[in-house]
Amino acid sequence: MNPFKSSSKTQKRKDAIVAGFLAVLTYIILACTLFIFFDITKKGLPVIMPVFSEQGGEVFNSDFLTRMPETLVEFTDGEGLKKSMPSSDFTAYTKKNPDAVVENKKTNAYSGGGIAGPLIGTALLVIVCMIAALIVGVAAAVYLNEYASQGRFVGLIRLAIMNLAGVPSIVFGLFGFAFFCLFPLLPVFETGLGADLPKIAIPMFGGHLVFKTLGNSLLAGGLTLAVMVLPVIIAACEESLKAIPKGFREASLALGATKWQCIRTAVLPYATPGILTASVLGVTRVAGETAPIMFTAAVALKGKLPWQDAQDNGIFWLPDIFTESVQAMPYHIYTFAKIPRTEATSAMQDGSVFVFLVMVMLFASFSIYLRIQYRKKLKW
Amino acid sequence: MSATDENIELAKKPVAAREANNPNPISAKDAVIEVDNVSFSYDDGKSNVLSNISFNIPKGKVTALIGPSGCGKSTLIRCLNRMNDLVETSKVTTGQIRIMGQDINAAEVDPIELRKQVGMVFQKYNPFPKSVYENVAYGLRIQGIKNKGRLDEAVEVSLRRAALWNEVKDRLGSSALGLSGGQQQRLCIARTIAVNPRIVLMDEPCSALDPIATARIEELIAELQEDFTIVIVTHNMQQATRVSDRTAFFYLGRLIEYDETTTIFGNPSVSQTEDYVSGRFG
Numbered sequence: 290m291n292p293f294k295s296s297s298k299t300q301k302r303k304d305a306i307v308a309g310f311l312a313v314l315t316y317i318i319l320a321c322t323l324f325i326f327f328d329i330t331k332k333g334l335p336v337i338m339p340v341f342s343e344q345g346g347e348v349f350n351s352d353f354l355t356r357m358p359e360t361l362v363e364f365t366d367g368e369g370l371k372k373s374m375p376s377s378d379f380t381a382y383t384k385k386n387p388d389a390v391v392e393n394k395k396t397n398a399y400s401g402g403g404i405a406g407p408l409i410g411t412a413l414l415v416i417v418c419m420i421a422a423l424i425v426g427v428a429a430a431v432y433l434n435e436y437a438s439q440g441r442f443v444g445l446i447r448l449a450i451m452n453l454a455g456v457p458s459i460v461f462g463l464f465g466f467a468f469f470c471l472f473p474l475l476p477v478f479e480t481g482l483g484a485d486l487p488k489i490a491i492p493m494f495g496g497h498l499v500f501k502t503l504g505n506s507l508l509a510g511g512l513t514l515a516v517m518v519l520p521v522i523i524a525a526c527e528e529s530l531k532a533i534p535k536g537f538r539e540a541s542l543a544l545g546a547t548k549w550q551c552i553r554t555a556v557l558p559y560a561t562p563g564i565l566t567a568s569v570l571g572v573t574r575v576a577g578e579t580a581p582i583m584f585t586a587a588v589a590l591k592g593k594l595p596w597q598d599a600q601d602n603g604i605f606w607l608p609d610i611f612t613e614s615v616q617a618m619p620y621h622i623y624t625f626a627k628i629p630r631t632e633a634t635s636a637m638q639d640g641s642v643f644v645f646l647v648m649v650m651l652f653a654s655f656s657i658y659l660r661i662q663y664r665k666k667l668k669w
Numbered sequence: 670m671s672a673t674d675e676n677i678e679l680a681k682k683p684v685a686a687r688e689a690n691n692p693n694p695i696s697a698k699d700a701v702i703e704v705d706n707v708s709f710s711y712d713d714g715k716s717n718v719l720s721n722i723s724f725n726i727p728k729g730k731v732t733a734l735i736g737p738s739g740c741g742k743s744t745l746i747r748c749l750n751r752m753n754d755l756v757e758t759s760k761v762t763t764g765q766i767r768i769m770g771q772d773i774n775a776a777e778v779d780p781i782e783l784r785k786q787v788g789m790v791f792q793k794y795n796p797f798p799k800s801v802y803e804n805v806a807y808g809l810r811i812q813g814i815k816n817k818g819r820l821d822e823a824v825e826v827s828l829r830r831a832a833l834w835n836e837v838k839d840r841l842g843s844s845a846l847g848l849s850g851g852q853q854q855r856l857c858i859a860r861t862i863a864v865n866p867r868i869v870l871m872d873e874p875c876s877a878l879d880p881i882a883t884a885r886i887e888e889l890i891a892e893l894q895e896d897f898t899i900v901i902v903t904h905n906m907q908q909a910t911r912v913s914d915r916t917a918f919f920y921l922g923r924l925i926e927y928d929e930t931t932t933i934f935g936n937p938s939v940s941q942t943e944d945y946v947s948g949r950f951g
Binding site for chain 2: 555
């Protein structure tokens with residue numbers, strides 16, 4: 290005689306149905322993710338590693354990652370063979386063989402060469418963005434969590450910051466354009482201005498300090514992205530700070546530390562790993578944003594890398610990198626979406642998307658690695 | 670009425686300053702801490718968690734604060750080094766706390782300097798996730814002392830005084846979190862005495878420890894008494910009998926009786942005290 294026999298069958302069945310439903314939804318998400326991943330890999334991997342493509346070829350197409358995007362020239366040569374090559378190669382080809390037959394010449398914008406420019410542009414944008422976002426974000430989080438008296442006003446500040454997260458990225462792009470590109474923010478020291486002085490010109494050291502607009506530049510784009518990622522950074526920093534046990538602060542203060550000494554020596558060092566993990570996640574987010582950089586930094590086609598361009602500007606070229614416009618991966622992919630997809634352009638399209646996906650996945654994996662290391666090292 | 674109800678009623682009646690009735694009072698000359706008619710509130714004065722506490726703590730001795738949970742002893746001890754300042758709405762509503770003659774809540778007092786002279790050991794031991802050495806040296810480093818020789822010496826002296834040196838001298842660089850609970854609490858004591866405070870406050874230092882670790886810390890308190898004035902809050906009445914010279918009994922925010930430990934536990938003047946120490950309530 291079993292006193293603990295199952296009583297209600299319908300209740301159990303309901304439970305089983307709900308469990309199954311939740312599992313199905315989860316697996317649908319997994320299926321979508323896998324589908325996207327495999328589709329992109331199938332089309333994009335042969336571009337980077339031609340050994341996997343139909344025609345076969347070298348193991349690693351390093352050209353794709355090291356050359357700048359160029360126009361792709363398609364033509365039929367004397368023997369009726371279809372050829373396609375980037376325009377700089379084409380120029381070299383015609384120079385070497387001046388009487389080669391070129392028929393049915395067709396040019397495809399952006400489809401030749403490689404993606405070195407966009408890759409480096411995205412990397413630079415991310416670096417500028419993260420430096421700005423971390424400085425401002427950590428400062429804000431430390432202030433909100435440690436210094437500000439918790440009341441309604443601080444609650445409003447937090448609400449305002451979280452609302453930033455809901456602003457559409459295209460609006461960020463327009464804001465960045467108006468504020469960073471059009472507003473004179475950059476202090477520049479100039480000599481020999483003569484009578485034609487701008488409104489704000491501070492005389493010093495024989496010349497004047499004037500303010501110039503940033504225009505379409507790396508700095509403007511990076512700062513716009515920084516404003517966009519601020520809510521993520523601030524939220525993550527606050528979480529890291531809150532996770533530090535109260536006992537550390539109390540012990541530190543009881544030994545006669547000032548508030549900043551306490552934060553600097555007994556709180557921030559233990560919050561840093563959490564902040565880093567969160568910032569890598571922030572990077573993953575902004576690396577793929579198109580709208581904020583469309584108006585503020587990115588150009589579709591540029592012949593030279595930012596430092597090559599900056600060096601043309603004279604001897605103090607290093608800071609000038611920040612005022613150059615850049616190419617960027619998301620914008621590069623966006624310009625592609627508008628070009629009709631032919632056999633010739635598809636290589637660049639698929640390859641770009643695949644490389645971009647791999648780049649983002651590497652960042653995400655790095656953040657997971659950081660998080661695991663952080664959990665191992667700091668246990669209290 | 671049950672014994673507990675009776676005692677609650679008694680506690681609500683206004684209490685004359687116990688020191689006046691005390692046959693063995695501590696004069697201001699011998700006292701290092703004078704608590705003078707102090708009331709304290711956590712909500713800006715709307716309600717008091719401590720009411721009209723008056724007693725003097727003698728120099729160079731161990732004074733125990735006992736009483737059931739919620740009687741205000743932890744609150745009082747945290748007033749002595751102004752740790753309650755961390756709660757924004759807390760304030761001393763009446764009276765003064767004087768340490769070495771100075772009202773510690775006066776505007777000219779810097780709480781940082783106060784805390785360097787009045788150290789605290791907490792109930793839950795809280796060493797930093799740093800090395801043993803860095804934990805003990807922490808208080809000196811934040812005062813700007815960088816000289817390695819000085820730090821080395823101070824660390825060794827403090828660890829010896831805390832009866833921990835022999836156990837950690839070969840692993841000063843290892844993480845403090847790798848020590849046992851009792852060792853970590855002794856490390857916290859070493860850390861506190863490294864800055865050479867005059868007074869050491871201990872808020873139930875043994876409540877998170879096993880009996881053997883507790884016994885070692887009690888031995889330590891007896892040794893430290895020679896150099897520091899110690900005020901210890903304890904839940905454990907037997908511990909109070911073992912370590913302290915004077916004991917103050919609190920109930921519901923009021924000081925019920927304050928006398929030599931032997932008197933409090935052997936021959937208390939107030940019936941409430943007798944009820945508590947004999948376990949009739951608590």
